[in-house]
Amino acid sequence: MGRHREFDVEKALDSALCVFWRKGYEGASYADLTEATGVERPALYSAFGNKEALFRLALARYYDRYLDYLPQALLLPTAREVAAHILYKAIELNTRYPEHTGCLGINGALAGSDEAEPVRLALIDARAAGEKQIRDRFERAIADGDLPPTAKSDTLAAFLMAVLHGMAVQAKAGFSRDVLEAVAEQTLASWPAARSSV
Template identity: 75%
Template structure:
């Protein structure tokens, strides 16, 4: 039987998640991670693997802990409610914590050196998977008559995700919650109406 680890792996992962969230993948050093976890570098290697593997673990934790609004949104009865819940959920998450605003998946690796390419690609795939889930939900909405015949579920899904990503970038730049809520409402004001009446206050 191996020696038990001398630190709480779950608490360490939560602490390092916040560092990645605040500083991004490239901006986070091993010194940052060891300071957050309260352990030395060999212990991190033993528990999580290298920095890339640690970031992937942090991203999984981020999904589990903070992105529950997204699958919940997909279960709402109308496409406009789905879009509203996603956009207002993005505003809430990206402005909730003053010490790490923005989105881990956006802050994580917008650009970087060649050795960071696997992480950048993983985040591209992560965002694309979310957009595809939304597209499928909007395809269903169109089939049910909740979106007009001329609506493009693919374009609408891309639109919602583009606005979401823009909100994340603006939150990271210091734009406040009230303005970002107004941005979300402005985006929703263009939502195409189908046969079902849209709710007055989507996503709230």
């Protein structure tokens, strides 16, 4: 008869998420994970599988719990409002927790060994899926006349993602929320104007 778990799996996953958010995938050791979760390594293996499987679960939880502003943004009436909502919500998230600043996806993808390549590719895929949603929304904005016909939805989406990723790195490096908000304001100042109704 197997022993049943004596820890809260959901709480352990939340604790592991915070470790990965702070240290990235490669930087998070099993010692870090067992200390944060209060669960010994064999029990972590039993509950979640290996470190990669635990990271993937943590990443899914991060998207569900912390990036809910993305689908909300896509419903806003103008492309500029979409971009502004995403920028300011990302800034708020990247600076909300002093013990794990920045973005889990960016922190996890910046560096890695050959063994961590599957994790890096998973993070790239997750980013690409988000960028595609934004690109599709901007394509609709062009069709609706909210963006000029000369606007390029793929370039605008890539531009927004580049700013978001840069701000995540800056947040991790200790930049203040005020500085990041100034970056967002500058980004929005360069946003293409809607098609003229005249």
